[in-house]
Amino acid sequence: MSGDYNDLTRRMDGAIAAFKHDLASLRTGRASSNLLDAVNVQAYGSAMPINQVATVSVPEPRMISVSVWDKSMVGAVDRAIREANLGFNPIVDGTNLRIPLPELNEQRRKELVKISHGYAENARVAVRHVRRDGMDYLKKAEKDGDIGEDDHRKESDRVQKLTDETINMIDRMLTEKETEIMQV
Known part of the structure; x- marks a missing residue:
């Protein structure tokens, strides 16, 4: 046995x-890079996990930062995050997206x-x-x-x-x- x-x-x-x-x-009051794991970005003709087109980090407790590697992909990443129904509204700043976490x-x-x-x-x-x-x-x-x-x-x-x-x-x-x- x-x-x-x-x-x-x-x-x-x-x-x-x-x-x-x-x-x-699941989103708690704190930011975590795992919160974007479910986001898939339409990139180069296929859907890719966000971590294959950008670096996701947490610079402060209520903020997620997404640093997109390819400048042409910023719009696609922004769209993918908004369409993932996570309740996030990214702020685009060049090739970086800042995602403030609203209070729950x-x-x-x-x-x-x-x-x-x-x-x-x-x-x-x-x-x-x-x-x-x-x-x-x-x-x-x-x-x-x-x-x-x-x-x-x-x-x-x-x-x-x-x-x-x-x-x-x-x-x-x-x-x-x-x-x-x-x-x-």
Whole structure:
């Protein structure tokens, strides 16, 4: 079972990584270069991630700076940021775009918390699917005679413990993100 246990661990870690990525894209009161990860720019005939046509940095807590490498791409980058529905209004300054982050109002903060809860639930569901696959594998192995009843029970407990630890980690990450979002 150890090879399969490692596979279950890897898959649960994948659910955590996806959840982390989702949380990083949520806007809190602070600027982060991750906020523009979802922006794709129409450049040279195809859609490219913004980090392939510009450098994204955070010079101060409420400001994102985008330094476009090719002067002819400034308009396309500006358009892509505005059309990404992130609520940003870039200020063009030569080949640089400055994006001031507006203060989050109470209603928007609550919406972001609700969205983060949705992301957490998706991560928990993914973890439970991995758990179910592990338990199904154990049932089949016992039925086929590959493992005994005692081993089945021991491995089931191990899978359940891994599941509980992973879900606790998701809950802790959610609580941290909520605190960060609600912080004024």
